[in-house]
Amino acid sequence: MAEAGRSMVLWDIDRTLLYVGDIDRQVYRETFAEIVGRPAERLPTRGTGATMPLAIRSLLLHNGVPASEVSRLLPRMVELLPQRLAAHEEDLRKRGVLMPGAVSALKAVHEQTHCVSTVVTGNLKPNALLKLRAFGLDTSLDAEIGGYSSDDEHRPALVSIAQRRAQAKLRAGFTRSNTVIIGDSREDVRTGIDGGASIIGIASGKTTARELASAGADVVLDSLEDVPRLLEEITTVTSSKS
Numbered sequence: 001m002a003e004a005g006r007s008m009v010l011w012d013i014d015r016t017l018l019y020v021g022d023i024d025r026q027v028y029r030e031t032f033a034e035i036v037g038r039p040a041e042r043l044p045t046r047g048t049g050a051t052m053p054l055a056i057r058s059l060l061l062h063n064g065v066p067a068s069e070v071s072r073l074l075p076r077m078v079e080l081l082p083q084r085l086a087a088h089e090e091d092l093r094k095r096g097v098l099m100p101g102a103v104s105a106l107k108a109v110h111e112q113t114h115c116v117s118t119v120v121t122g123n124l125k126p127n128a129l130l131k132l133r134a135f136g137l138d139t140s141l142d143a144e145i146g147g148y149s150s151d152d153e154h155r156p157a158l159v160s161i162a163q164r165r166a167q168a169k170l171r172a173g174f175t176r177s178n179t180v181i182i183g184d185s186r187e188d189v190r191t192g193i194d195g196g197a198s199i200i201g202i203a204s205g206k207t208t209a210r211e212l213a214s215a216g217a218d219v220v221l222d223s224l225e226d227v228p229r230l231l232e233e234i235t236t237v238t239s240s241k242s
Contacts, residue, residue, distance in 0.1 A: 006172045007238040009109050010120040010162060010197060011141065012183030013128055015047060015205035016224075017106070018135050020096040027084045028059055031077050036065060047206035049187025051122040051149035053078060078150075082126035092134035099204050101224030106140040108227045109234065116166055116174075119146040120158045120181060120191065126150075145169055155187060159195030178238045180218075182230075189215040198237035200230070 011017060014024075025043050032040040042062045044055040056077045060070050085092075109117050118141055121128050125148035132138040145165040147158025159181070163174040179197040181188055184205030192199035193216050201212030201220040209220045219233045 005114055006170070006174075006178065007115050007234065008163065008166055008174045008179040008197075009115050009117045009234060010147070010159065010179065010181045011106070011117065012049070012181065012185070012188050013119060013121045013123060013131055014049075015184045016099060016182060016188075016202055017102045017137060018096055018098050018131060020092055020131060023085070023088050023091055023095060027081060027088065028055070030084045031056075031080050032059060032063065034080065035073055035077050036060070036063070047185060049122055049155070049183070049185035049191075051153045051155050052081065052124050052127065053149055053153035055122075056081070078124065082124055082130070085127050085130055089130060089134060092131060096131070096134060098135055099202075099224060101227065102137070104227050105224035105230055106137055108231060110140040112231065112234075115234065116142065116145070116170065116172070118142045118144075118162055118166070119148075120155075120162055120195075121146070122149050122155060122187070124148060124150045142166075142169075155191045156193075156195030159191060159197050163196070180234055180237050182224075184212075186211065186215045189217050192216075200233055200237065 028043055029040055040063045044059055056074055057070060060073060109115050119128060128148055129143060145162055147162035151161050152158060166174050176196040180200055181192040181197045182200045182202060184202045185207050189199050199217045201217035202224060203209040203212060203220060203222050212220045218237050
């Protein structure tokens with residue numbers, strides 16, 4: 001019998017929990033140069049929330065790689081990208097920063113017995129785990145049941161992937177009514193609307209609180225620092241929809 005009364009909390013990573021600055025962009029540069037054989041002149045736009053496979057596709061096309069070559073080169077770049085990020089693991093710890101309130105918020109949600117806390121992210125799974133471990137955040141999340149761009153380049157599809165994984169592991173049903181995304185971008189909002197989750201927007205990235213609300217976020221907070229408010233809003237949005 002499925003366990004009743006549980007809620008799934010899907011955390012975005014970049015600019016919601018942590019920020020690694022130019023490290024991701026450096027990794028894109030290194031990967032492009034190795035696979036294509038020349039430097040990239042144009043890099044993916046910052047802070048959009050696009051999945052890594054889509055960002056790589058854009059990187060290739062915007063740097064003059066013929067469309068006919070993209071399907072051949074993209075899988076090679078997807079395979080190499082985590083290796084390149086792993087080489088910067090020490091840089092992640094030294095140059096990356098935690099977003100305000102991230103540690104306390106993650107811990108508090110993790111301690112709620114009715115909450116299942118994991119991630120839905122545009123990162124490839126190995127990249128996501130590297131970032132989370134670099135900051136010690138992995139202990140407050142069940143990364144096994146998350147949704148990653150390794151699973152699907154279409155970000156809204158990652159919600160149902162995480163829900164199915166959680167249901168298989170925990171024998172609890174997860175739907176739009178008891179699933180919430182916590183994220184900082186319009187893409188996080190779109191992921192919830194199209195993928196099947198409520199959205200708590202955090203105005204900690206490049207998207208303003210007004211823009212998050214206009215995009216359709218159910219709730220918008222300035223940061224993760226007000227943990228009691230965050231817990232209250234999680235309870236509200238996962239119990240008010242049918």
